[in-house]
Amino acid sequence: MKHVTIKDIARHLNISTSSVSRAFNNKYDIKKETRELILKTAEEMGYVPNPIAKKLSQNCSLNIGLVVPEIINGYYSKVVIALQEFLTEKGYQVLVMQSDENEVQELKNVKTLINNMVDGLIIAPTAGNKNTSYYIEKYNEGYPIVFLNRVSETLKASKVIFNNINWSFFATEHLIKQQYKKIYHLSGYKNLCVSSERAQGFKKAMQKYNFPSENYKIIETGLLATEGMNIIEKLISSDDIPNAFFCVNDMVALGAMKRLKDKGYKIPDDVAFVGFTETRTAELVTPQLTSVKQPTFEMAKKAGEILLNKINNPNSKTETAIFNGKLNIRKSSIR
Amino acid sequence: MKHVTIKDIARHLNISTSSVSRAFNNKYDIKKETRELILKTAEEMGYVPNPIAKKLSQNCSLNIGLVVPEIINGYYSKVVIALQEFLTEKGYQVLVMQSDENEVQELKNVKTLINNMVDGLIIAPTAGNKNTSYYIEKYNEGYPIVFLNRVSETLKASKVIFNNINWSFFATEHLIKQQYKKIYHLSGYKNLCVSSERAQGFKKAMQKYNFPSENYKIIETGLLATEGMNIIEKLISSDDIPNAFFCVNDMVALGAMKRLKDKGYKIPDDVAFVGFTETRTAELVTPQLTSVKQPTFEMAKKAGEILLNKINNPNSKTETAIFNGKLNIRKSSIR
DNA sequence: TCTAATCCCGGGAACGTTCCCGGAAAATGG
DNA sequence: CCATTTTCCGGGAACGTTCCCGGGATTAGA
Structure with a gap:
């Protein structure tokens, strides 16, 4: 169960850890041959990068928080799946929490997620607006948040809604x-x-x-x-x-x-x-x-896109996407 | 957005980071007054512990992987919720992936989760047994895995099933x-x-x-x-x-x-x-x-309990729980 | 051939914790 | 009052990465 690390590879090849790191991150300042050698021996030694160390050193969690009212509701389970698929592919993990149509629970969930250092949040709020002002405050501080589905068109924040x-x-x-x-x-x-x-x-x-x-x-x-x-x-x-x-x-x-x-x-x-x-x-x-x-998959995916855009480009503009459906x-x- | 760390508290109180850490982990070798002082100023300074650093230093991820066939299926969305609730309370986070009744996807999910260093896995396998041997291999190596629902009674691994x-x-x-x-x-x-x-x-x-x-x-x-x-x-x-x-x-x-x-x-x-x-x-x-x-919530929770037991106590015995229901x-x- | 630019690479700090070790101060025992 | 234990705390390595900085080797330019 002992994991092989970047240091083991470095020692084995008699090179520095920096080079190994560079090889994996495909940085420019490394010779092509050494890069390939590193990747090859890493493969042989059964190296898998430790995501936790990576997260710490880059201080971002690569986690996205998703808060929905109820997963058992078919609509929201589709949302979960869509975001799961989309964000996993982009290298993120999704932490899903449900608020059970309860504002107190919802706020608790959001705070738990923030304390767990998610890089951004997608929220489908429950009824009532008690929490919205808190979210908007965070949003205005620059915290990446996208609202999904259950939010009025007048809200001044990035959102994806249905017409x-x-x-x-x-x-x-x-x-x-x-x-x-x-x-x-x-x-x-x-x-x-x-x-x-x-x-x-x-x-x-x-x-x-x-x-x-x-x-x-x-x-x-x-x-x-x-x-x-x-x-x-x-x-x-x-x-x-x-x-x-x-x-x-x-x-x-x-x-x-x-x-x-x-x-x-x-x-x-x-x-x-x-x-x-x-x-x-x-x-x-x-x-x-x-x-x-409703085009649930597309809406969820759009929310993911807007969020990632905000994360990678902090001063991107507030975005609103309005979707249409079919009777x-x-x-x-x-x- | 700058986070206050354990070091900031230490510097502010003119004590060592070890003491601050001890205060938060409620270790025995710290005086009650200093502990309270630390907690109080930490509160005032708005300190929240960085879970990522904690994970790295203890090298465990506090993440649990859950693989289900389909979240949109009401049965499995209940499973997701039940485990979510149970494990969050125990300080873990749940990473859910769905395999879409597809063995290839399922194996891919499991490997993704393992590479992401989940501390344990709960799997509700899809039909077919192509992957089972791989899981059993991991299980026998000591990797904490609990099978849920879709698995035969004869399988030699911890499992929770319905009669x-x-x-x-x-x-x-x-x-x-x-x-x-x-x-x-x-x-x-x-x-x-x-x-x-x-x-x-x-x-x-x-x-x-x-x-x-x-x-x-x-x-x-x-x-x-x-x-x-x-x-x-x-x-x-x-x-x-x-x-x-x-x-x-x-x-x-x-x-x-x-x-x-x-x-x-x-x-x-x-x-x-x-x-x-x-x-x-x-x-x-x-x-x-x-x-x-079926007692879905209870079954899921039981799976969580068995898993945590295995994680905290690596040489605990293989456990099988069989549940009954109601017509x-x-x-x-x-x- | 000499200088300047470019290309690679190593050293080492940093990320924020935990935890082991050792030592000073306080408490205990006779 | 001294020896021993207990209590409490600080120092610093470790976890596994990334990334900045600097410097040697190679190439380019004239």
């Missing part, structure tokens, strides 16, 4: 064109920007198509399937079921759909559904769920 | 007791031990209850929903649909169920379903899917 307003507008428009006359929006937490943006898009569509205010409604629920179920219970008991639901995400849609089906409603004949942030499950339920697909129309929303 | 045989026996028995007379098992890859174990459990039940061989069948599919869908197509075209399916996992069950529903079959009246490794979706489809729930009976399998 929620437009795509929830399109999703709603689709329902309108299918001639559904009474449409409710099941919204997420009010203080979560993606929720409010999606609600805005919904409202915009309602107004553009002159829906009378008694024919649409925005109901705040949450992000979980159970919350979709609960709201249906309430609506049924107050006999207030519309023709169609546009939901803040697939989970809420699936929960609501499930409960309505159990109560004997026919989907989409009695009630139509459109979700958001397409999940794997969307295609496994009956009827299949119409949903807005996958399935049986849950067509007559 | 697949018994619980697929119970699941099958449940279908038998519901009076289903013709039951097929949709199995995963043949060379994946969890698949073959689950098939064994199924067969055991069939034999115990004296099912004639024309009334049961084991069909090899895969682990994905689409594979469940495809097999149904085939069975329908050869007019070979049984009364009940016991499936290797929920995804296959959900795919198969979906396709049967689309073709007009009633679940569970025409065909019943039981899955395995309960997913979130199990409760969102109609009818809800009966499934075997959650829902509408998809009751008359």
Whole structure:
């Protein structure tokens, strides 16, 4: 288990450690032959560079911190994978922490990561803005941070976001064109920007198509399937079921759909559904769920690119990337 | 952004760096008052220890490598979270890599992690055994490795596994007791031990209850929903649909169920379903899917415990933990 | 042929800890 | 009061790299 080091190679070849180091870092001031000799004997001696020593001497950790709300959520597990792949290839390691939709936990995670000397952070914040000011402070101090997905367009920091307003507008428009006359929006937490943006898009569509205010409604629920179920219970008991639901995400849609089906409603004949942030499950339920697909991989990768750029080039400008998606129309929303 | 170090504190208090180090590591040979003084001024000066230097000097990385087939799979995202929580609390960091059900990728991941000097590895191997011999070799050299979930009971290494045989026996028995007379098992890859174990459990039940061989069948599919869908197509075209399916996992069950529903079959009246490794979706489809729930968190945590024990106590014995689960009976399998 | 530039390489400090060793001061024992 | 132990602390090497500095050898320029 004893590791062979740069010194062993130097001693073995009777040269200096500097030269060995130079050979590995492909520096200019080394003769081609000696470089090749060093690499060859290093290979033979089974040398692998010690990343920890390297980190200490260059004082950077080559670690990137990633904070997401919930890994079990398919969206964020894709984010994790995408960044994992992208950053590993660039020589970085990714430390993932989840905040469980809890601001206190989130801040704790970020501080843990900073204390562990990550070279930069990618954060998909939870609802609420209690921590944002702290992050912005760090960001303004020059600490490389990129916000992903859950952050408002007005935030003054590098970020990668989805065009929620437009795509929830399109999703709603689709329902309108299918001639559904009474449409409710099941919204997420009010203080979560993606929720409010999606609600805005919904409202915009309602107004553009002159829906009378008694024919649409925005109901705040949450992000979980159970919350979709609960709201249906309430609506049924107050006999207030519309023709169609546009939901803040697939989970809420699936929960609501499930409960309505159990109560004997026919989907989409009695009630139509459109979700958001397409999940794997969307295609496994009956009827299949119409949903807005986001380019998750691309968004995550972009966040990685912006972050690395900031790390390698500290006074690079604040960057904002806004992505568009695709409305996958399935049986849950067509007559 | 300049970090304050142990030396700064030493200089400021006019003491040695050794003492400062001792104060932080709570070593015995330091006076209580000086220790408190040091901690206090360190706090005031905003000192945070540099983990990289610590790692170098103790030559251990305090990193644990975790290799899973697929993070997007709900089971493994739970594993990731559980280990993340457990190991972070113990002062370790977790580096997660996914192998995408690909042996080559898996080996590459493991080697990357080893080169990055992880102190130990937790591996949930993909199907096939090409890499296992390499891992066992490392294990026998004393490298701390714990296998999780996907590994046969006969493997001579520390491992945490689920009692697949018994619980697929119970699941099958449940279908038998519901009076289903013709039951097929949709199995995963043949060379994946969890698949073959689950098939064994199924067969055991069939034999115990004296099912004639024309009334049961084991069909090899895969682990994905689409594979469940495809097999149904085939069975329908050869007019070979049984009364009940016991499936290797929920995804296959959900795919198969979906396709049967689309073709007009009633679940569970025409065909019943039981899955395995309960997913979130199990409760969102109609009818809800009966499934075997595994104690994922506990299993992952146990793997972490065994690993840490091995790291801190290199000649600790090989350990095997076998877990049991629970059959959650829902509408998809009751008359 | 002499000077200046270029090319290589070695020496050694630095990164921020831990930890071993030895010694001074204090406490203990008789 | 002296010898011995205990308590506490400082010095400095070590961990394995990188990187700056300087100097010798080689080449280029006239």
